[in-house]
Amino acid sequence: MTDPRHDDKTTAPEGPDAPLHRRGIKSYVLRAGRMTQAQTRGLEEVWPHLGLTLADGRQDLDALFGRRAPRVLEVGFGMGASLIEQAERYADTDFIGIEVHAPGVGKLLDEADKRGLTNLRVYREDALAVLEQCLPEASLDTLQLFFPDPWPKKRHHKRRIIQPAFVELVRTRLKPGGTLHMATDWEAYAEWMVEVMDAAPGFANTAGPDTAPYVPRPEFRPLTKFEARGEKLGHGVWDLIFTRVD
Numbered sequence: 001m002t003d004p005r006h007d008d009k010t011t012a013p014e015g016p017d018a019p020l021h022r023r024g025i026k027s028y029v030l031r032a033g034r035m036t037q038a039q040t041r042g043l044e045e046v047w048p049h050l051g052l053t054l055a056d057g058r059q060d061l062d063a064l065f066g067r068r069a070p071r072v073l074e075v076g077f078g079m080g081a082s083l084i085e086q087a088e089r090y091a092d093t094d095f096i097g098i099e100v101h102a103p104g105v106g107k108l109l110d111e112a113d114k115r116g117l118t119n120l121r122v123y124r125e126d127a128l129a130v131l132e133q134c135l136p137e138a139s140l141d142t143l144q145l146f147f148p149d150p151w152p153k154k155r156h157h158k159r160r161i162i163q164p165a166f167v168e169l170v171r172t173r174l175k176p177g178g179t180l181h182m183a184t185d186w187e188a189y190a191e192w193m194v195e196v197m198d199a200a201p202g203f204a205n206t207a208g209p210d211t212a213p214y215v216p217r218p219e220f221r222p223l224t225k226f227e228a229r230g231e232k233l234g235h236g237v238w239d240l241i242f243t244r245v246d
Contacts, residue, residue: 039106046109065094074144075127080108085222087120098127150186167200174244190238203242
């Protein structure tokens, strides 16, 4: 993936007992970017209808969506193309997206409104804070983490979002039998994910013996333009799906 690789300073953690989102190490860096007219429209006109904040507190998801349905959370949806496609294709499922970058949030909101999607809500917040403060335990059927920043430099590995504490937090928010679905185009990060997940209590890898520890790209994960271009060039993509077993 052709991402910017960040080299900023990391603030000091606040201690092991602090909430994850306050321990000073973030898996993302906020970047300034120009906003298109459509992205600005999404943030100004659509946000009041589909946007959520930490100040809204712990959510009753049945009340939020006005129904009881499968619930999927995507962390770091980028410009939102994959999440929009899923929300449109699977109208009987409710989706929540988390992204900190304004252009991506604005783009997704604009597209959601134009397509008349009602099964989608969006946070522009730190994902750890949303998981800890806003989402009830055992409330999610799936958490998706597609192509997170791999932080390839060894001194930055602590910034990778896939860490034991994050995985345990995810486990508590998944329903028993719920899934954590990860995808990356960095083989070294895929191996890191496998190592962390294999050591995590309460999870089982769904990969079959022919492909383990990875799974073939599921049909329900949209193929991005970048990924399709990479496939033609022989670039690899690794999908992992783990199920909560307790």
